[in-house]
Amino acid sequence: MIKSLRGMNDILSEDYERFTYFIELASNIAQNYGFHYIETPLLEETALFKRSVGESSDIVGKEMYQFIDKGENDVCLRPEGTAGVVRAFIQKKLDKAGGIHRFFYHGPMFRYERPQKGRLREFHQFGVESFGVASVYEDASMIMMVADILDACGIGYRLQLNSLGDSNCMPQYRENLVKFIESVEDEICEDCKRRKKSNPIRVLDCKNEKCQSLYVDAPKLINSLCDGCQSDFEKLKKILDENNIAYEIDTNLVRGLDYYSKTAFEFVSDNIGSQSAIAGGGRYDRLVEFLDGRATPAVGFAMGIERLMELIVMPEKKREGYYFGAMDEEALELILKLTQQKRKSKKAACDYKAKNLKNHLKGADKINARFCCIIGSNELANNTIWVKDLLNKTEETISLEEF
RNA sequence: GUGGGAUUAGCUCAGUUGGUUAGAGCACUAGUUUGUGGCACUGGGGGCCGCGAGUUCGAAUCUCGUAUCCCACCCCA
Numbered sequence: 001m002i003k004s005l006r007g008m009n010d011i012l013s014e015d016y017e018r019f020t021y022f023i024e025l026a027s028n029i030a031q032n033y034g035f036h037y038i039e040t041p042l043l044e045e046t047a048l049f050k051r052s053v054g055e056s057s058d059i060v061g062k063e064m065y066q067f068i069d070k071g072e073n074d075v076c077l078r079p080e081g082t083a084g085v086v087r088a089f090i091q092k093k094l095d096k097a098g099g100i101h102r103f104f105y106h107g108p109m110f111r112y113e114r115p116q117k118g119r120l121r122e123f124h125q126f127g128v129e130s131f132g133v134a135s136v137y138e139d140a141s142m143i144m145m146v147a148d149i150l151d152a153c154g155i156g157y158r159l160q161l162n163s164l165g166d167s168n169c170m171p172q173y174r175e176n177l178v179k180f181i182e183s184v185e186d187e188i189c190e191d192c193k194r195r196k197k198s199n200p201i202r203v204l205d206c207k208n209e210k211c212q213s214l215y216v217d218a219p220k221l222i223n224s225l226c227d228g229c230q231s232d233f234e235k236l237k238k239i240l241d242e243n244n245i246a247y248e249i250d251t252n253l254v255r256g257l258d259y260y261s262k263t264a265f266e267f268v269s270d271n272i273g274s275q276s277a278i279a280g281g282g283r284y285d286r287l288v289e290f291l292d293g294r295a296t297p298a299v300g301f302a303m304g305i306e307r308l309m310e311l312i313v314m315p316e317k318k319r320e321g322y323y324f325g326a327m328d329e330e331a332l333e334l335i336l337k338l339t340q341q342k343r344k345s346k347k348a349a350c351d352y353k354a355k356n357l358k359n360h361l362k363g364a365d366k367i368n369a370r371f372c373c374i375i376g377s378n379e380l381a382n383n384t385i386w387v388k389d390l391l392n393k394t395e396e397t398i399s400l401e402e403f
Numbered sequence: 404g405u406g407g408g409a410u411u412a413g414c415u416c417a418g419u420u421g422g423u424u425a426g427a428g429c430a431c432u433a434g435u436u437u438g439u440g441g442c443a444c445u446g447g448g449g450g451c452c453g454c455g456a457g458u459u460c461g462a463a464u465c466u467c468g469u470a471u472c473c474c475a476c477c478c479c480a
Binding site: 003006057058059062063080109111113114115116117118119123124125126127191255257266267273274275276277278279280281301302303304305306307308327356357358359360361362363364365366372374376378386388390393395 | 404405437438439440441470471472473474475476477478479480
């Protein structure tokens with residue numbers, strides 16, 4: 001038997017219902033916030049992700065499905081959604097056009113990781129990107145949008161917040177931090193030595209107790225913000241307070257993608273195991289410029305749909321549609337014809353075998369149909385059809401013309 | 404990429420110190436005498452015991468390899 005590749009799942013039946021339920025719900029909310037759908041290719045030039053996500057990140061460094069195609073192009077399956085949207089934004093010259101552009105998307109992402117619960121090699125994200133708004137109000141709106149979506153799904157969460165600084169304060173901080181790390185480098189763990197080069201801020205939330213004790217006196221990013229970043233961060237907190245969005249400041253929160261600056265946030269669930277981040281995002285004011293566009297402020301987030309699926313509280317299923325059955329062989333073709341007519345406007349199922357009434361009612365019940373429509377010898381003789389409403393438990397026999 | 408656990412029917416799981424034909428519940432299917440569903444009762448179909456080697460007279464059971472899932476690390480959504 002040929003099986004699906006490691007870390008790749010089929011989505012069907014109940015899972016599919018949850019999946020589409022979430023996408024519809026999230027899409028509606030995104031539209032309420034003024035976002036428009038965008039679809040970008042699954043396959044992109046590898047350079048796009050190297051330049052945006054960053055070569056130092058794990059995602060680009062070791063998790064990409066990268067290969068050379070038949071035209072000798074270095075390509076890869078997208079590991080995340082932002083880079084493609086930014087590329088499209090620039091390619092369509094929307095950066096030159098100016099103004100505000102807001103997009104949402106959903107679709108598969110690919111990362112060659114070791115699978116675990118909540119961590120797949122092909123997984124799905126729902127995300128939004130906003131271009132052209134420098135105001136921190138947009139950051140706040142994004143966060144409130146995630147909260148709206150999670151609330152609508154009945155999902156509990158904790159919101160973690162941080163500011164990563166901008167090009168004024170971040171490089172200086174980074175330099176100071178690296179200097180600090182070097183001062184204790186002999187005693188820190190191997191992972192931290194590696195992080196010092198790739199993403200020095202990451203050392204701050206190392207799980208190793210010895211490292212933690214050494215980092216007590218490390219410089220804190222939150223204390224090194226420039227005036228602009230500091231005041232925006234204060235504004236953001238104030239807005240969230242006023243809108244009753246609870247948050248925790250996590251000074252060690254670092255987004256694993258290199259393009260983030262200023263606002264960084266992560267929504268975490270305590271109910272799905274160690275892969276607990278259900279949504280994450282932040283501001284990335286420099287990315288458009290990095291990718292050769294005109295400098296444009298931007299902010300966005302992405303949600304992991306598979307992680308959310310386990311947590312979504314689905315609305316109760318209602319009885320819906322019609323079930324058609326015949327009690328007489330001679331009526332089989334008639335009920336199929338009636339089913340076809342009904343299908344023009346409603347969900348309708350047809351049983352192809354003549355059975356007694358009891359079996360048909362069972363059948364209608366099993367597929368959760370609202371109406372059970374039967375033609376037997378009586379109905380055939382009188383040109384009528386017997387219809388039972390399985391929800392209200394009422395029944396009637398009506399002429400085929402009226403039906 | 405590192406370390407650990409698991410894998411038996413469609414699903415959830417039993418399976419004795421290695422010993423006849425591998426079980427249960429749910430699900431599926433057919434009936435319970437012929438026009439009233441969800442219930443109940445009685446039958447029935449379903450298993451390369453993840454896959455491949457090895458030990459043994461004999462392996463679901465022991466050993467090794469391998470695949471997948473799960474847990475922790477790592478990372479992230």
